[in-house]
Structures are given as C-alpha cells and as structure tokens.
Amino acid sequence: MSAGLPLLVTRADPGGATTVERARQAGLDARHLPLFAARPLDWDVPDPAAFDALLMTSAQAAGLGGPGLAALADLHVHAVGEATADAARQAGLTVATVGDSDARTLVGAMASSSIGRLLWLCGRERTVFEAAGIAVTALPVYAVDVVPPPPGWDGLIAAPAVVMGHSARGAERIAELAGDRRKHLTLLAISAAVAAAAGEGWSKKAVSEHPDDGAMLAEAHALCHKGAQ
Incomplete structure (x- = not known):
C-alpha cells in the first residue's frame, strides 16, 4: 500500500521522534521536521x-x-x-x-x-x-x-502534504512559515483551539477526535491516503 501524502511532524523532541516512529510503523510517510526544541x-x-x-x-x-x-x-x-x-x-x-x-x-x-x-x-x-x-x-x-526549519522543509511544503499541529504556538509557527503555500497543505490539529490558532487558507483543516497521538495518527492515516487519491 502506498504511504500517501507525506506527514510532516513539527513538534519538539522527544515527542516528535516518537510520533514519527509510530507513524512509520503504521505505514505513513512521516518526516521528522521539528520546529522547536525543548529544554528543562x-x-x-x-x-x-x-x-x-x-x-x-x-x-x-x-x-x-x-x-x-x-x-x-x-x-x-x-x-x-x-x-x-x-x-x-x-x-x-x-x-x-x-x-x-x-x-x-x-x-x-x-x-x-x-x-x-x-x-x-x-x-x-x-x-x-x-x-x-x-x-x-x-x-x-x-x-x-523556536529553531530554524530543518533541511528539506521548504521542499516538502511546496507540494501537498499533511502537517501536524500539536499546540497553538506550533500551529501559529507552521502557518507563519507556510505562508501562501498553505493553500495546498492539510493542517491536522490536536484540538479545536490549535486549529483556530492556525488561521485560514489551508487546503483542509482537521481536528483530532482526542488530544493524543493515537487519535491524531488515525486521522492522519485517512488524510494522507485520501489526499493522495
């Protein structure tokens, strides 16, 4: 089965790396693109x-x-x-x-x-x-x-993809970096508040049924394969 559209995971590690691993195990084309770094x-x-x-x-x-x-x-x-x-x-x-x-x-x-x-x-x-x-x-x-976008970010958001937003602050940064290119991107938000923080102009916005990785990845699976059709 095709992995469908790329899934862009932007959250800080270690959560971001965990999400990417789980997504790949589920057969998704997940890309590790942290836009933030966490520290104590x-x-x-x-x-x-x-x-x-x-x-x-x-x-x-x-x-x-x-x-x-x-x-x-x-x-x-x-x-x-x-x-x-x-x-x-x-x-x-x-x-x-x-x-x-x-x-x-x-x-x-x-x-x-x-x-x-x-x-x-x-x-x-x-x-x-x-x-x-x-x-x-x-x-x-x-x-x-905040950290600079990783290598490959510009190329990946230049084409259709699903981008995960795990926080309102993260959604705002994704929207800022995507600019007008959001018109061909799907924003998958962990909550309605995060979806609102991302603003408008996306090809599609979706909200996870529950605020956890399992629910987000289930939604991501549907979005990535539907968007690739």
Whole structure:
C-alpha cells in the first residue's frame, strides 16, 4: 500500500521522534521536521502542603521536570491526554484522572470535587485559561524554543502534504512559515483551539477526535491516503 501524502511532524523532541516512529510503523510517510526544541528550566520546589493536586498538560513537564518531581510525589496528577499521563507515571507520579479534551475542560470537571488548589507544572509559554472555583498556580519547569526549519522543509511544503499541529504556538509557527503555500497543505490539529490558532487558507483543516497521538495518527492515516487519491 502506498504511504500517501507525506506527514510532516513539527513538534519538539522527544515527542516528535516518537510520533514519527509510530507513524512509520503504521505505514505513513512521516518526516521528522521539528520546529522547536525543548529544554528543562531551573525551578524551586514549592511546599507540597500548599496544593491539593498537580496539573500536567504536556508530557514535557514530566520528561524535563527533573529531580524536583520526586518531592511532589504525594500529589496526584490530573493530566491532559494519555501521553502526558504515561510520562507522569514513568516519572514516578500517580495519575488520578486523564482528560480527553483540554486543560480548561479537565479543571472545570474538578469544580465539584474537594480539589481547590492546583499546581500546574507547565512550559514557559502556555495558554491562560479560566478555572472557576479552583486556584491554579503555574510553575514553568521547561521551555520550548523556536529553531530554524530543518533541511528539506521548504521542499516538502511546496507540494501537498499533511502537517501536524500539536499546540497553538506550533500551529501559529507552521502557518507563519507556510505562508501562501498553505493553500495546498492539510493542517491536522490536536484540538479545536490549535486549529483556530492556525488561521485560514489551508487546503483542509482537521481536528483530532482526542488530544493524543493515537487519535491524531488515525486521522492522519485517512488524510494522507485520501489526499493522495
């Protein structure tokens, strides 16, 4: 079976490399084109007693959080997406709930619980959201820096392809770099908010049914083969 249109994976590693590997195992023509690089930040561990639970919206928080995470192990994690939950477990943390939408929806579902104080282990750049009835303290533990497009980027976006957007910031950068060439590109977004951040003018925009790699790659499989027909 033909691999169909190329699938361009732009997220920072190690997540990007993992997505590419999974996509290739599924028979897709996945290209590793990270537009960002993630790195840990120095951070001070707050008093765990000041919080009821942890919030994680990216696997990078667990993967790059470092030794300070062990001091917060008594706080259970509320994670957005199964990949984030898996990373938290691998870091030695206990996962209480896994949301299948976004941070606002996940936190909103806690409004009737006994959780009133959340410590959000997040990135330096993050999307602000309202959390009625719950105090959310953001603690950046990693940064995702912009890097120049890898070799081959211009050639690949000059022809039809499917481009994955894993974050609003990523979608904005993809749109900026694609410019008018987006008219023959398909944007596959991890959420509706990410799709909105990419703007208009794409050949097609699609939103993953769930905010995780499995759902995105299932959608990518359909898009890559449909677009190649």
